[in-house]
Amino acid sequence: MTTKKPSELRPDRKGWFKPYIAGTWQLYLMMLIPIVYIICFKYKPMIGIVMAFKKYTPFGGRSMWEMDWVGFQWFEEAFRDTLFWKSLANTLILNLGDLFFGFPFPIILAIFLNELRSNKVRKTTQLALYLPNFLSWVIISGITSQIFASSGLMNNIINALGGETVPFLSNTAWWRFVYWFMGIWQSAGYSLIIYLAALMSNDPSLSEAAYIDGATRMQRIWHVTVPQIMPTISTLLIMQVGKVVSISFDRPFMMRNALVTDAAQVISTFVYDKGLKGGRFDYAAAVGLFQSVVGIVLILIANQGSKKMGQEGII
Amino acid sequence: MTTTAKSMQGPQKENTSGSGVYNASEKRYQFFWGVFFILVSIIAIIPILRVISISFSSKDAILRGQVFIWPVGANTDAYTKALKTGNFMGTMGYSVLLMLAAAAINMVMTILMAFPLARRNLRLGGAIMTFCVLTMYLNPGTIPTFLNVRDFGLINTIWALLIPGAMSVYNMIIMRTAFRAIDESLYEAARIEGCSEFRIMWQIAVPLTVPTIATLALFYAVSRWNGIEDQIYYINSSSLYTVQMTLKQMIESIAISAEEGSTTQMTPENVKAASITLSMLPMLIVYPFVQRFFTQGIMLGAVKG
Incomplete structure (x- = not known):
């Protein structure tokens, strides 16, 4: 053969x-x-x-197919459930906060890190900022309480300066701030490397030409450097906007505590609490399905948007 | 070497290559950002320093709020306690083995899928690729996934931590891109010599893609090492918990008995910090050596397959 x-x-x-x-x-x-x-x-x-x-019946050895159909009953229940709406709202708030605080930060760092001539400092900064990316959320939540608890580093400093102890972890507004802060701490290094790579591939002659033409540093950054990494920025932005209703499990689950449930209950933890812990598989599946469908629709819209803006689609 | 690095910096290149002297304003500018980024780096590692210093500090110093980011009053009682609680070293060994197994399984699956899909003469290649890529966007959700894992009888077995995530399509696409870069005439030559496809894969394609394979294997290893979601969903016997879950339990339930309180120099904070430090340790040790692979890995992902 x-x-x-x-x-x-x-x-x-x-x-x-x-x-x-x-x-x-x-x-x-x-x-x-x-x-x-x-x-x-x-x-x-x-x-x-x-x-x-379906109506889930845990005992009796019935397969999924033999259980009774209930149509959209669980969806209707979810839409009447204030806890569901709260979880959805919290998901949006936490994700939008990540977008608002966490998205610009690595871009700004990358732009000025790129201005720096010392290779040593650049390498060190990358090394230090990328490290938290390799820690699990269990460890990060442990670190969080060491920093933000009433006896943590922040309050040690505040007390030493004569201030009152701040309830970082028990006040919902402060807790959100901590959630975003630790999110930036964990992920900034990763985005930083993406942006630095994009900046590396910039054409240096453009910046030089602007320099010779007498552009100031800020003018060069704003009118020459930033436009060149705009495709990377908008692609990452659109990807994150598309994921605004989906939220990971590890991070909110590990960061939450009993005092801030009002701010910390999100869709992923709600599905876990209701379904896997509470045994209401049917209801939790409906909530999860709702989230998945809305998520896919948003991703498709974001993808169309990115194509409209002349960018390559992300799908 | 420094010249190539500097030439990549762009804007100020002409300043350095010229007279070799920066003007005063440029010097100030560079100094400012140098100091700024050193500060940013220090701030980034302060949380880790804080945990380590708490773990080594004495009870009195902690209670009086004297510890900032440097240990005050040497104390290693917390480590003794942390290592005794929950068979910490045993869990560590188990987690390392699990991580290695996961990386091996994932890598074998990824290569087995990526190598054929990288071949240009595969008629069903496009269809199978679509079949794979679709799974990246259609997520069945937590509950259906759980029911599926349960139907396979994996709940509370070690397989629940290895099989459901046995391959990442995203990484498979990266692997496929790497295989695509190989000139297929190499394969032709081997085939004429009578090599099977398996041998071609193993002896030609794999050695040529070692950097990508190393990077992806590290990605898989780290995600297994850090993963807790599947353990929370599928595992409820603590003997199958990895370091992460053991740490979670320790943080939640650490208690210092009255006797320990009077004879030793530790507080619950102390022991928590010590167990966090111990759990971080493997990662902190390997990080400087593997960091460049991950930096490359981000770039690999940026190349669309």
Whole structure:
């Protein structure tokens, strides 16, 4: 059996199939396990979405299909549930805060870090800022209480300066601030590296030309440097806007405490509390489905938006 | 080396390459931003310094609020306690093994999928690629995923931490891009010699993509090391908990008995800080060595597959 070069394979001729399979069956065989994995763990769970329209009965050994249909009952319940609306609102507030405080920060750092000539300082800054990215949210939440608790570093400093102890972790407004702050601490280094790479690929001759033409530093940054990294900025911004209703589980789950539930209960933790902890799989599945659908719609809108703005789409 | 680095800086290049002397304003500007970024770096690591210094400080110093970012009054009782609680070293060993297993499984799956998909003569390649990419956007949600894992009987087994996340499509696409860069005529030559596709993959494609493989394996390892979501969902026996979950339990339930309180120099804060430090330690040790791989990894992700 001779194997043939791809160029010799003619799709329109009769008898292409046999030599093609002879030449590629091994490649298909390789993909077998990963494909089975994707079917079993990425596609098959989607069947479980019907749980959102069923009445879940935990005992009695009934399969998902034998449970009773309830139509949109759980969705209606969710829309009447103030806790659901609160979770949704908190999800939006926390995500928008991340966007507002966390998004510009690494851009500004990257622009001025790029101005710096000392390679040592640049490398050190990257090293220090990127480190928290490798810590889990369990560790970060532990660190958070060491910094912001009533006996933490911040209050130590405030007390030493003669100020009153600030309830960073028990006051909802302060807690949000801490949530955003630790988010920046954890993720700024990652974005910083993306922006620095974008700045590296900038054409230095443009900046030089502006310099020779007498542009000030700020003018060069604003009119020459920033426009060149605008595509990167808008792509990342659109990606983050598209994800505004979805929120990770680890971060809010680990950062929350009993005193700030009002601000810290978000969709992902709500689904966990109601479903996996409370046993209401049907209701939690409906809430999760609502979030997924809204999330996909937003991503598609964001993608259209990015194409309209002349950027490459993100999908 | 410094010249190439400097030439990448752009704006001030002409200043350095000229007379070699900066003007005073440029000097001030550079000095200002140098100091600024050193301060930013210090602020970024203060939280970590704080935890470490609390863990080594004495009870009195902590209670009187004298500890800022440097230990006051040497004390290692907290470490003794932290190491005794919850079989910390055993958990650490288990977590390392789990991390290695996860990285190995993920890498094998990723390569097995990416290598064929990188080939240009694969007729179903495009369809299979779409089949993979769709899963990045269609997320079934927590509950359906949980029910699926339960249907497979993985709840409360170590497999629940290895199999559901056995491959990341995103990383697979990065791997595929790396394989695409290999000239396929190399494969042709090997095939004429009678090599099987598996051997071609293992002996030609894999050695040529070692940097990408190392980077992705590190990505997988770190996400397993830091991951807690699946443990919270699928595991409820603490013998299967990794360091992260053990730390979570310790932080939540640490208590100092009256006897310990009178004979030792520690507070609950002390022990919490010590267990956080111990959990961070492996990462802090390897970070300087692997950091450049991750920096490269971000760039790999930026290249669309």
